[in-house]
Amino acid sequence: QVQLVESGGGLVQPGGSLRLSCTASGFTLDDYAVGWFRQVEGKEHKGVACLTRNDGSTYYDDSVKGRFTVSRDNAKNTLYLEMISLKPEDTAVYYCAASSIQDMCLQSFPAGSWGPGTQVTVSS
Numbered sequence: 001q002v003q004l005v006e007s008g009g010g011l012v013q014p015g016g017s018l019r020l021s022c023t024a025s026g027f028t029l030d031d032y033a034v035g036w037f038r039q040v041e042g043k044e045h046k047g048v049a050c051l052t053r054n055d056g057s058t059y060y061d062d063s064v065k066g067r068f069t070v071s072r073d074n075a076k077n078t079l080y081l082e083m084i085s086l087k088p089e090d091t092a093v094y095y096c097a098a099s100s101i102q103d104m105c106l107q108s109f110p111a112g113s114w115g116p117g118t119q120v121t122v123s124s
Contacts, residue, residue, distance in 0.1 A: 002026040002113050006096050009118030016086050016122070022079040022096030022115055030074045032112065033102045035059075036081045038092035039117075045095065047105030049081055059105045063089070086122045093117040 008020040020036065035050030049070035050059045058070060069082040079096050097104065099112030 004096050004098065004113055004115035006094065006115045006118040009094060009120045011121045011123065012086055013124050014086060014088060014122055017082070017084045018086065018120060019083070020081040020094055020096075020118060020120075022081075024077045024079070024098065024113075027098070027113070028074075029072060029077050029079060029098060032098040032100060033104050034070075034072060034079050034096065034098045035105050036068075036070060036079075037095045037097060037105075037109075038090075038120075039095070040092045044108045046108065048094075050103075050105035051079075052102045054102060059103070061105070083120075086120075088122045090120060091122050092120060094120050 003025045006022045033053045037045045037047050039045045048061045048064050049068050067085045071080045095117045096115045099110045101110045104110040
């Protein structure tokens with residue numbers, strides 16, 4: 001069964017850090033472009049950090065550049081998102097996804113496999 005499951009979300013104060021994890025089962029993450037999207041209630045999904053399959057190049061949305069880092073551990077079949085200097089506007093449900101679309105972060109909801117999401121709340 002193809003499945004992605006996120007973990008690591010929670011409540012953090014502004015300026016704090018979190019690391020999200022996304023473990024895949026039923027398929028190999030390294031065979032796909034992978035990435036993290038977030039959604040604020042009432043708005044579309046937005047790609048924030050993605051890794052291509054072909055050359056492992058990264059894409060970051062301007063709003064997270066310098067603060068978020070996406071990485072993949074092929075041995076664990078797991079995707080990570082390191083987030084530092086968190087801001088209240090980073091509050092959202094975060095989803096991991098895997099797709100055959102290499103520029104997946106440029107689409108709102110690229111076709112592929114998606115996890116159920118994990119809530120990140122940045123508040124004092």
